[in-house]
Amino acid sequence: MNQFHRIGVVGLGTMGSGIAQVLAASGRDVVAVEADQTRAEAGIAAVGAFLDGGVARGKVSDDEKRATLARITTSTSLSDLADVDLVIESVTENPEVKREVLAAVAAVVGDETPIVTNTSALSVTALAASLPNPARVAGLHFFNPAPVMRTVEVVRALQTDQDLVARLVTLVDSLDGKQPIVVKDRPGFLINALLLPYLNDVIQEYDDGLATAEDIDLALKLGLGYKSGPLEMLDMIGLDVHLHATENAYAATSDDRYAPPPLLRQMVDAGHLGTKNGKGFRTGEKNTR
Incomplete structure (x- = not known):
């Protein structure tokens, strides 16, 4: 072969x-x-x-x-x-x-x-x-x-x-x-089909003031054994990349789980793209709700 x-x-x-x-x-x-x-x-x-x-x-x-x-x-x-x-x-x-x-x-x-x-x-x-x-x-x-x-x-x-x-x-x-x-072949395939809604939920909970970005990441790492927290992950992935992915998945499925949270779009519009420019949830200048 x-x-x-x-x-x-x-x-x-x-x-x-x-x-x-x-x-x-x-x-x-x-x-x-x-x-x-x-x-x-x-x-x-x-x-x-x-x-x-x-x-x-x-x-x-x-x-x-x-x-x-x-x-x-x-x-x-x-x-x-x-x-x-x-x-x-x-x-x-x-x-x-x-x-x-x-x-x-x-x-x-x-x-x-x-x-x-x-x-x-x-x-x-x-x-x-x-x-x-x-x-x-x-x-x-x-x-x-x-x-x-x-x-x-x-x-x-x-x-x-x-x-x-x-x-x-x-x-x-x-x-x-x-x-x-x-x-x-389906929107998000397997891993992102599960990951995108999870990350969207985390962004929304952060925007709602449930906890600080640092505590959200710490809770998921210590409570579930994850190597990195979800907001750290978003900064590494790139907020614009995640926005693109959720927009495409939502357009293909009309599934509300994939709808980008308003804060995500606002941060991308403001040029907060994660590690690519040092501004995100956990990198550099960030939203401190």
Whole structure:
């Protein structure tokens, strides 16, 4: 069974750079494509910085760091994906942008090369429907930070060929510390279908003055054994990313559990985006209701 030895990654932002690192660390050659050289260099710098942290903690050797970086080739042209075995798209969580990028990728790689999207909330079925041979399209939902988080959701769209699902499960199984979970294509898939309403409830309880942000996080960590509190998690995810995800899930389902709390939208409108700008529920300047 083809193990996907040469893999293209489109987008080297937070998620794309992490995915590229995970793939390269597994011994695969990665062709990472960004819109311009500045973004490509920033993506590789992020991989290097993450690996430096691993070296400092004794989790990664200097040789492993160098080998991982050497397996990643950057490009600003999608044409360099022509000979890859698989493409993983990881651009911004916007359906129009993703459709445009996926269509451009499909035109380069032809009708047989598998194409997967890394999305947390968008419909893989809808994205696949716009491409030639949608049976070769699926989702791979890595979690942030990709080199650390162990679960990867393998998302089966309505059109996805079952053989491709099996091949993607084998791929994820081969990645260090990763566990594949096969899910059907639905808003939020499995984990976010459970997580998004939970985080929305926490935001609303905070807005209602139930407790301080610090005490909410402490209560969940000590009371339920969570490694991080929900408001800390939101700051790490990015408040704008969570808003996008809840909006998409709500639009697809009309389920009130996914409706974004008013405070979330207000904070994003005010530029409070979590760790990306140092302002959120638990980072820097924050709402102190």
